[in-house]
Amino acid sequence: MKMANDFEVGTQLEITLPPVSRLDLIKYAGASGDFNPIHTIDEEAAKAGLPGIIAHGMWTMGNLSKLFTPYFEEGFLEDYSVAFKGMVFLNDEITLQSSLVSIQNDRYYFDVLAFNQNEETVVKGSATLKRYQ
Amino acid sequence: MFESLIGTRSNPVKNIVERGSLKAFSKAIGDESSIYIDEAVGKRSRYGANIAPPTYPRVFDYGEINGFDLPNVGLIHGKQSFHYERPLLVGETVMCSTSLENYYERKGKSGLLGFLILKRYGEEPNGKLIFTEEQVVIITEAVRKGMKS
Numbered sequence: 001m002k003m004a005n006d007f008e009v010g011t012q013l014e015i016t017l018p019p020v021s022r023l024d025l026i027k028y029a030g031a032s033g034d035f036n037p038i039h040t041i042d043e044e045a046a047k048a049g050l051p052g053i054i055a056h057g058m059w060t061m062g063n064l065s066k067l068f069t070p071y072f073e074e075g076f077l078e079d080y081s082v083a084f085k086g087m088v089f090l091n092d093e094i095t096l097q098s099s100l101v102s103i104q105n106d107r108y109y110f111d112v113l114a115f116n117q118n119e120e121t122v123v124k125g126s127a128t129l130k131r132y133q
Numbered sequence: 134m135f136e137s138l139i140g141t142r143s144n145p146v147k148n149i150v151e152r153g154s155l156k157a158f159s160k161a162i163g164d165e166s167s168i169y170i171d172e173a174v175g176k177r178s179r180y181g182a183n184i185a186p187p188t189y190p191r192v193f194d195y196g197e198i199n200g201f202d203l204p205n206v207g208l209i210h211g212k213q214s215f216h217y218e219r220p221l222l223v224g225e226t227v228m229c230s231t232s233l234e235n236y237y238e239r240k241g242k243s244g245l246l247g248f249l250i251l252k253r254y255g256e257e258p259n260g261k262l263i264f265t266e267e268q269v270v271i272i273t274e275a276v277r278k279g280m281k282s
Contacts, residue, residue, distance in 0.1 A: 024161075027157075028161040030161070031157040031160065031161035031192070032158065032191050032192055033192055034191070036208075057210040057213065058188060058191055059161070059162065061213060062158075062161070062162030062186065062188040063162050063163055065164070065187045065188055066166070069166040069168065069169075070166070072166075072168050073168065073178055073179065076217060076219065076220045077215070077217060079214070079215070080187050081212070081215070082212065082213055082214070083211065084209075084211060084212065084213070125214075132179065
């Protein structure tokens with residue numbers, strides 16, 4: 001796969017995830033060590049004033065990075081930043097998106113976005129893919 | 134309330150990019166790409182080994198800042214960023230530390246919000262930087278009041 005040939009400014013990558021399940025969040029809690037109970041236990045989410053358990057922000061950010069994984073033989077994510085804009089609830093259908101905004105020498109600058117089935121943004125940020133020379 | 138700790142950093146803690154943990158993490162973010170998981174693909178790659186997903190450093194132990202204690206409940210993760218000098222390799226040793234970069238308070242709709250900026254470092258055992266991570270944690274007024282009492 002040749003990145004330089006694949007990508008031009010405006011190129012969009014997009015994936016829609018299956019609906020968020022409780023098991024997804026239990027798995028992420030175990031794998032990451034983030035056992036904040038608002039992500040897995042209904043009563044604790046309710047106590048925190050939430051309508052239900054919510055996904056770890058880092059679960060969404062982790063999923064979003066997979067748009068770039070196919071290119072990690074040719075380059076790496078030098079910078080990856082997001083702001084958590086909205087909550088992700090059980091059964092939400094999250095779409096992950098990136099678009100290439102500019103190319104400067106060996107760096108590809110992307111905007112990244114995750115939004116739910118109501119088109120509400122949940123994560124918004126940027127990523128820089130640095131290509132090996 | 135954290136003002137006195139601004140600028141303090143933990144002692145580095147030794148971590149290892151462990152294959153099993155990395156595999157579980159890759160599964161948990163739904164990204165079982167061969168560059169993370171498949172040993173043969175890793176060996177053949179330019180890295181000579183499997184690499185870790187960009188958000189994997191969250192599993193590391195960054196040590197403790199003396200006198201810094203945060204409740205686990207009621208915190209809001211506002212922002213998160215990673216900067217890499219190069220990817221992390223499976224099996225390598227990473228020295229990890231955390232520093233309290235800044236703390237400030239701002240009036241929000243639901244009262245006074247605290248903004249905590251934590252910066253994390255991952256270095257080679259010889260001190261060469263591999264990655265940094267920055268996190269903005271928002272502390273609501275209710276949580277802050279609970280911590281003071």
